[in-house]
Amino acid sequence: MSYRPVARAAPRPGSVDVLVASLNDGDRMEPYKQLSSLTHELFRQVVEAAPNAMVMADRDGLIVLVNAQAERLFGYPRDELVGSSVDRLVPERLRGAHPDYRNMFYGNLSSRPMGTGRDLFALRKDGTEVPVEIGLNPVTTNEGIFVLAAIVDITERRRLEERFRQVVEAAPNAMVMVDQEGKIVLVNAQTENLFGYRRDQLFGKSIETLVPERFRTGHQVSRSAYLHDLKPRPMGMGRDLYGRRQDGMEFPVEIGLNPVRTSNENFVIAAIVDISERKRAEQELIRRTEELARSNQDLEQFAYVASHDLQEPLRAVAGPLQLLQRRYQGQLDARADEFIMHAVDGATRMQKLIDDLLSYSRVGRSGAIPQLTECADALDMALKSLSVVLHESGAQITRGALPSVMAIPTQIALLFQNLIGNAVKFRQADRAVCVDVVATREGDSWVISVKDNGIGIDAQYFDRIFMIFQRLHSRADYPGTGIGLALCKRIVEQHGGRIWVESEPGNGTTVFFTLHAGTEDRIPSQHNSGG
Template identity: 80%
Template structure:
């Protein structure tokens, strides 16, 4: 109890007459004594000279003395020796301004047990006025456990990997850690007692008081400045972008706010670099799409000029020249036809990225009908069996959706088993805000190691002799689905058939479709 209750010489005769205490007699004294005795904290009452005139059972328990060892003795025996010399001054100060108040505001207080051990305390002082004079009643609370918890809290804050700053309601800084010193360039002694606005750029300070008051009115853990860019201000005047998490810290006396501050300079730099690279990639893709479109479009006419005469030459002079000539002409015609097919596919692929046709309500069933009509010859020749569920109506580009079904069904026809007819099933299942549409076949299947590769342009798993084609079909499917904000994937195993899945958004004109639309 540093700067405790007023004292007298510690050698005061223990047999001194305690007349003022004896004169607190009758009903009033008894009620007072019972209240003090029943108090949950240690209670010590002393006179102007610091003689102890009353203690309770909690005092005996807390200090290790019996009350007979305390009554009539100086309160100094409960005060660590290093604080005793200042007591007389504190005692006079209290008696010059008698009022209930906590003792030793701004100082750490300690008390001394009979066994010589010290412990931290909080003490409340209350004047008790009687006919015999004024006494001081001190309520003494052992705050050892609280100090232990506070110390653990400080250690946790100090060990935090981020800057940690704790402020009280008025915005004054009461606690910082080493990371704060490192991040802002201040020594902690320079921050204690300063307002948190010290760390806020000047252009934001005017509004900061309002944000702080709003947080204290709605105390809960949350991030600070949602939707705003936040900046910190270093001692050298430089600014840097930050993220801040706010957490209320409640004590028995008041509420504080602990702010965890993270420097996100590198993250911002990376985000800006990502945006820059994305924009460059978008420009590059546009250039490539433009080139592919122009090249494939402009190559069609000269290629037709080559392919047409070659085919006429083949028909007119077939068998009239020697076998080597027929072979050479056949190779030239085949190459010209394959090149024409490749250019057509490449043109279709580039058109998907360039298409500006408005999306509209599109019945997937009708898009599938158009695709099956385009494939009718191959379906009839192969004897393929098609089964289909009711397909939904979605917001889509009808031409692209038809092309998507045409490539997936055509893929199932191409990679069918030679010894049995193809069986192709088209289905649709609702999953949340998406439709998942599947095209399943009983064909030769795909090894899982090639699942990603098959969606790349010009990638083939078989020779052109086994399965003709340009290697653009599935890349075109992925591009179409991506243009519609969906995704496409495959499930398969060699010899066990293949199922392609793709998603389309179920929302139509801002409303989520409740069920699939039956085919007409």
């Protein structure tokens, strides 16, 4: 097959047509005589339409072809580039080494990026330098081998990378970025401070350098698993993580992982926090909590034993005093009657205090196992125990539908007994006592409220009223030991719930508490109970 050029318009300088036309002259046309006109046209269109700058050079480094994007990038018209050395586009400081790189490429022809691992720069006509990324492709013909270079201006990418580096450098935590092989490619000053390495000592090293030796094998497995499921997440949840400093010292860390995706590769950036102080604080808190638990247990044991053992000698004192009062009332002088009255009153109050303290210390000590408990039945038990005071006060008790809960029945009855007893005790003098018991479901718990129309409580005392032995009124106005609401709080918390109050002085009080719902989610029918 012979090649016959056809008549066509004058070729544009620097285009494929120039390359073909120039090779028409003498032997240089030979490599292209085998190209069909269709192949030639396709090649011309592909190069010209490429989104990147395209420059083709021969083995001597002379430019034989450029496209429009190359004109825009370098600022030259193509007729100034064609026929000149490709070194013209290389900064002067780098030109000396460029021929050697070109010869190395011809020694191992293959399509590949140029200058991997090095910063590449190109020189514009106006003398400014621009960072570039270059892909080289050999083009083999009968005439020889040409090199087609695709050149990308990465100025904007470099700007973003620099901004990224600045953000990483300014981070308050140690930041380490690794590639898909686990090699460190970026660290910040906090990393140097935390691990004791200079950053040049870390670049290119495995991330396992910063992991204690006993964890390195497992870390490699975890790292590989994360690379197959890239998404932001904390590392090692539920496990204790440790870092290793250059001096070999280990320290506890908390790590957050974030993938960084680029067009060529995925990276992982790790934010690392030294939590040594937090761990020490946690250990101290655990120690203090354990000490407090032991102290509370000892205190509960003491209260139980003391209140139990005090009952007998107190009865030995209170009994004879009451006999003295009944037998000799009015037979001695008025001063003696007053002394005996004070002694009997003190002994009686002491007995009540010891009984309440014993009840308080028994909560949580009975060993009873929570069971499905009908709150309605527990309320009935409480009302039965309060029947006398309810009758005397004319109290009206209403209730909504009450649920089944997992609880200890006797303690729930005691809880209702104390709350309703308080409602009766702290009643308004000019109105009948009304108490309303209601339950509502919230998630896995029931919220039960006991609302009265009594004297109310000022908000500043809401926390104080649940403390043991705390009283807001004198014994003359409202008798009691100040243990009732503390006992209620203890019962509710022993059942894993919480208790709180809403009230205004003169407008009654509502006490709320929560209990876990039972396995049978049901509530009995609603009914009322009058006192």
